[in-house]
Amino acid sequence: MARRVAPLTDNKVKNAKPTNKEQVISDGQGLQLRILPNGTKSWRYVFKNPLTGKRSSITLGTYPSLKIANARQQATSHRELVSQGIDPKAYLHEEKIKYEAQNKHTLFNVSKEWFNLKKHDVTEDYAQDIWRSLELHVFPAIGNQSITTITAQLVINTLKIVEAKGSLETVKRLAQRLNEIMTYAANCGLIEVNPISGVKAAFKKPQKEHMKALEPHELPELMITLANASIRCSTRCLIEFQLHTMTRPNEAAGAQWSEFDLSNKIWTIPAERMKKRKEHRIPITSEVLELLKLMKKMRIDSEYVFPSTKNPKKPMHSQTANMALKRMGFGGRLVSHGLRSIASSTLNAEGHDYYLIEAALAHLVGNESHRAYNRTDYLERRRELMSWWSKHIVKASQAKSSLAAVA
Template structure:
């Protein structure tokens, strides 16, 4: 005769005391309550797996959070699944995964995980640019959508209005970033494959344009404009600093006092601030040291050389020099990044070695094999070239005073 299990009561469950070892209270039909020595009580449903016919326990929940009545209801639901040859444990896992896909693995959450890794390999300014572009163009429309529901038509529809405005570079960058995020989702098993591969083919390609820059013989015009412009001294020093050092706008604007070694006459920009993530050393000339001397009374007590007007604890914006050049009348003719092209063109015309110029610009050799073996930055050999370049800038002043206070000698 089959053993008959007496059904549990709430009173019996509440009065169950812990023992040295865990034990069970049985309600019948596979439902049982596990009582642990630490006083906790958990509902379990014991059953035979439909496929293997092996015994297994399905954890239902903790008592009293899960009442006796609800535990019985969940046990009954599990039995109904077994009748359909569905394993209750596998069904529970499936539902948990579906819940994660909807509430945890949203496009925003996955993007945040991707960005936490991505920002370690790019400069802080570039990291800010990446996240802002997503906040502006992507998150308002895709943030709550599960990554598994992201499709190529959905992404293309989102980016088409941006293309229609003529912002082709923005579309290009966004397609790249969307693909990186979905590649990340694929690698972590959140989607089977990246559905956005190749979506760039759905958009017009932006025409490659060089940064607006002046010709070498227009340098005197630039120096004269800087000397006579109605701009703040910090901004004027920043533009000349960037011109002399041939650095990128963000690298120049973010110059820190602790990066400067006046005794060795070297400015060392750490990898975290460089576009290619490689330390960059720049020989300081008498003119660049003079610029630092001018900035000392303004910012030496601060972290950054070129401090922001609004918040002296922060550096100038990387666009400060660019906006000043526009106000000086160079809109369409010169952007601050173009100061590097001006320097490069001039130095090449003067016959300086290409390797020295490329090293001064912190360019990495496109030949990966050569780049791997050629680790030198030609620092010592760059010193005469940087001295010549600073002297050339001064001579281009045509009688105007540069911010360092040195009159021009002659026009080259």
């Protein structure tokens, strides 16, 4: 016959004093109060595991946060499970997993975890574009869904709304990004397999559009228009700088003075600012030096060569050049990224070395094996190429209309 234990009272629990060793006071029917030497009082339920027959215990909480009445309620619930042949510890673990799947591991939360890894592999501007697209088109509809309830049909229904607006390229990118998120979830053990791997087949393929750019023979028109445009001198300087250096809009707009070695005439863009996450060195021509000198003369206290007019502690927006080109009348004909295309088309037409041109554009040439053996960036050989291109720009602008014209 089991020994009867007098139930605890709140006063008895409250007045129990710690000693130099752990104390255990029983409330009966498996509920115990542990008192540690540091004064901590915690409730636990002790039971015989119905599956193994071994003695086991579950910590319920600490006193006074968990009162006697609530501790007894928890102990009663666990006793009922044991009487049904269920291990309460295993039951609680399964319930926790279910709860997290429904509340913690939502598509939004898992996307945040994935994005915190993804953003280190892409440029800051592209990372912002990724997250913004999910905020606009995905999270409002299914962001609070448990990752375990995301199905191909659910994603298709969500993206069909975007497709109906004619944004096929956005649909393609969203499908790709959601696939990466679901693959990440599978790799983390949150789901068994990625259920949306084939959703892109449910949508029309977007027509591939080339970046809008002028033809090489239209370069004089651009330079003359630029010279007479009603835009800030710093914006004009940025456009010419981007044209001379053949860089992408965000690479040019985000240029920092610390990246320039003027004594050796080299601009080094760090890997984290490059699309392919690979450091890019650019020979600085005499014409580019003139543009840098002009920006220095503006005496703007900023770490950036082209600081924002609103906040000099930040760079100009990567779309600043784009908006200026639109206002100059080149909307539908030229985007700032297309300045690179003018350079590429001109240099190739003039018979310059293909590998030097691709290196100047920071393109990866050849397969992975080829790149592993050929690691040169042709820096010294590119000096002549860049010099030719800068002089060609000045010549096309009839010299006087270019900020980069060397006196």
